[in-house]
Amino acid sequence: MYLLNIALASFVTLVPAQEAAALSDLPQSDEPVSVRVVVQPLSRTLETLSEETGVRLSAERGIAGDLVTLVCKDQPRREVLLLLAEHFGWTWRKTGEGYRLVKTSQQARAEEQAAMRQFAAPLLAGQRFLLQELEASNALDIREAFDRAAEVKLAAIETDDEAARRRLERQAYRLDLRYNVFNRLAILAFSSLGEQEAARARWLGVAVFSSRATPSQFPFSQEALRAARTVLDSLRWAAGAEGATPNPSDLPPQISVWLSDAIRDERRLAAANPAALLVRVTLIIFSAERGADPIGWGYVDVVDSDGLLLARSRDVVLPGPPPSADMQRERPPELDVPIERSPLLQYVATRLAPEEGLDLGRFWRKGSDADPLEDLGRVLSEISDLTGVPVIADAHDQLGEGVPRANGAKTCLDVLDALQRWKGWNWSYQGGWLRLRVRDWESAQLGTVERESLMRLRESFFEEGGIGLDQIATTLLPPASPVGGPARTFGFYIPAFMGGPFAKERLLRFWSVLPPSLRMVLAQGEKVRYGDLPLQARAAFDDLLYSQPSGGPLFGGYSLEDRRSEFLERLSEAWPWRERISDYLAGYRDDEITQLRPVSAAPDDTVSLVMGEYPGVLAFAEDGRLTCWDASRLAGVLSSLADFFGFRARYLPATITEHAFLVEAAGQTRYFGIATYRFDPGAEPKAWADLPSDLREKIAEAERRRRDGTLPRGAG
Incomplete structure (x- = not known):
């Protein structure tokens, strides 16, 4: 059977036997039910299921606004309800009037822990890779490594072969690592981060380690402290300090020139008491989720007791592990169906470009102002119609960018594979159901609006006919950080508002293009209608709701x-x-x-x-x-x-x-x-x-x- 692990499987703490017990007295549990819900809140999804089954279904307030895509035809009602709970990590509970979906405190804690693990996973994988590189470099002769490093780096620059270039760059990094005491210290400091610390470092975008750490810094591990002493010994040896012994002792003489480039004050460094010097490693952290991308870069500082910078290394680099080979996946025949009968899928496969994602809704609804959040939901619904396979999906708000072009796809599987490569989505075919969830759930959550609030704004504009300043302010209240502390972007600490840390840029852009008359209407507590907005303001509002973070934290430009x-x-x-x-x-x-x-x-x-x-x-x-x-x-x-x-x-x-x-x-x-x-x-x-x-x-x-x-x- 075609199996692809869903990244959020660890979120699910439900025991099938417990779920079965909760729905044991479901009336006519094997009766078939047909549902078509495309990017709708859970509350509306349950209303639709209630109408189809005749059973009163509801959800607790905390999850009622979560968006769901659910498309099935003639599936057993009990199976549909069980899968709806299991897929999203919820629990059914019997109530006096029917059944209620809830998220228990145990599930919430398990979800937080799983989110923490997932958020830290790229850095933990990078730690394992870097320690392997460090171990491999230790087997090299230090003098030979120093002599060959420049030659290999030059070869990597001159080659036109991408695979050869990556191979030479990795070889050059190992050679450099053999004698580069700064990179060695950076790796050992970075590798001392635990799961929670790695998540915090990725969230803040920076990790600072120090031999005398402050509360906002990370202390050196014992291995890193030994490496820091090696850095001090090597620099003091290069500065000509009396009694200084380089470590390792077989450093070639030419390295003293290389080390001297990092020294800012040779006289003070040579005269300083090593015990009074502070060594600090500053790393700018990236996610390294695209394989060979760097995990981070930074530098190593040596500071004396007066706060004077005595030495600063050249940039230290933490490369990421090479990209792993794609899984050889089985192709389920149920999903390997040609797409010729679907104008929508043909359009996605042949004409749609990634930057044209928002045009898909206009195509599908023949010129109407369709909600781009629904684009992927409609694609999945169309695949279900063609293949007869039921679909359940996490209709995440990140769908606001639309659907990417499927690169000439011929079958439904080709379309799904295109989605697999885009925006970190994972799909699987399990138990006869097509299931799709976002892979990096926590990262996606950080850059999107809270779902229930988004639905409230959409309904106000498109259904109730207007929106007020108080509704916008309510939507923009900052959510709690999942790993502690505010979001940090380009050195500026701000709360993680809707759309991530750059939402205020788009918010001010929207306000700046409003005519003075509409500003006054909003300022007086009244509502404006979407139709009242000029075209430029409509575009700014759409950008406010659907765009992904980009640019810096601007204030009026x-x-x-x-x-x-x-x-x-x-x-x-x-x-x-x-x-x-x-x-x-x-x-x-x-x-x-x-x-x-x-x-x-x-x-x-x-x-x-x-x-x-x-x-x-x-x-x-x-x-x-x-x-x-x-x-x-x-x-x-x-x-x-x-x-x-x-x-x-x-x-x-x-x-x-x-x-x-x-x-x-x-x-x-x-x-x-x-x-x-x-x-x-x-x-x-x-x-x-x-x-x-x-x-x-x-x-x-x-x-x-x-x-x-x-x-x-x-x-x-």
Whole structure:
């Protein structure tokens, strides 16, 4: 039988015997039932089943809004109900009036644990691969590896054969790993992450390890500590420190030149007490879900007790495992049916391009404003009609991008295989049913709107005839993070709102294209109809509901990151001989940038301080979540938008300041450490309506000076 493991199988904690007992007295359990539900909430699905079976069926509130696709013809009603519960990880319970679908607390905990495992799985697989590479490199001769590495890297660059290039790159990485003490330390630090820590690192997009870890950093394991001592010994040997012994002792002399490239202050490093030095590994984490993509990259720092950066490695890289070969899958004859009789499937197979996914609904409904969420549901329904195979699917909101082209598919299996390769969907043929669920469930959840809220907005616009500001604000309340902490994007911590961390960009875009008259209608608490929106606003609203995250956290076209970049570019202009600004990764907490202490400079040292300052507002949502806004963008935001963004009229005035410490020790150190400070963090949050006029003026002035290009450069 054709079997393909569903990634969420671990979510299901139901015992078939218990489910059978719950439905043991189902009337006429073997009577056939026919259902066609295409991307509908569970509550409506159960209403349809109730009409077909004559049995009262319901669902608890927490799952009633989950979207379902269910298409079957003449299937035993008991089998349909059991599969509906088992597929999504729910439980049937007998009630006085019928049967109710619920998610038990045990199931919820099991689902959270499974989501954690699944979210961390790519990084854990990367750990296993990197440890294997480290073990393989240990078998190489260090001198030979150093001599051959450059030659193999050059061959990888010059070859036109993709397979040969990947093979040479992997060989070059092993050779480099034999003597690259920084990469070795990074691998050992990264490999010490447990399941929960790996999930947190992937969620935040960064992992910082330190020999003296702070609460927001990861401590070194014992193996990583030994590797950190090797890094210190090797660097101090290259710096000419007395009594320094490189480890391993057979490092070839040429490596001292390679190590010297990482040293920023040779004199201080050579004179420092090794026990007082801090070693820190900073890794930017990727998912590495497409096989050979890198898991992450970063660098290794050595910092002294005064917070001065004495050494920084070249980029360390954590490559991902090579892509695994596709499974050789059996082709069930029931699904191997030609698609000629389906205009829809023919269109998907021959004419539809991936970027044209939203056109599929217009084609299928002959020009109407179809909901693109239903595209894949209709494709699966059509496959069921052609093959006679019943279908159950998780109608995930990520379907909003439409359906990809099936690359000239000839049969229903070809179409399904195209779906298998797109967006991480898994399908299987089990027990005579075609079943489809999203593979990386947790990642998909992070980038999509909460389902019940989406349905509420859709119904308001398309059925009730209007939508209000309060409904949008309700929909945009941030969900809880599954792995703890807010979402982090491009160094900016914000709640994971609808559509992921970039939803506010689309939200402001929608607001910006509304005519003033409609803005006033919404601000006064009234509703607007979809038909009242101009075409540009309709497109922005569709983008708000259905688009996937893209771009940075923009505010009216100008981001907080842009402001920081301006400040950092001024540093490069003032000190053009120093390293470029790319060494600074914005958004880290202060202790993740550098552990700055008061700088104790020798008489012949030079200490420069550059300070960039701009006003800001720390705004609190009603639930206490904190969101930092660039106040210069608030000049054009009406006070009535406080509710629009869910802030419930609470703010905290602040001055956001960037400090850059540039230290030159005896003409050798090239270093800048950057920290962010916020004025008056203990101030009492005030009502939005009480925003003082001087702060309003300061905001407006900052905005005017930004437009004029006259923001203060700052020097000290």
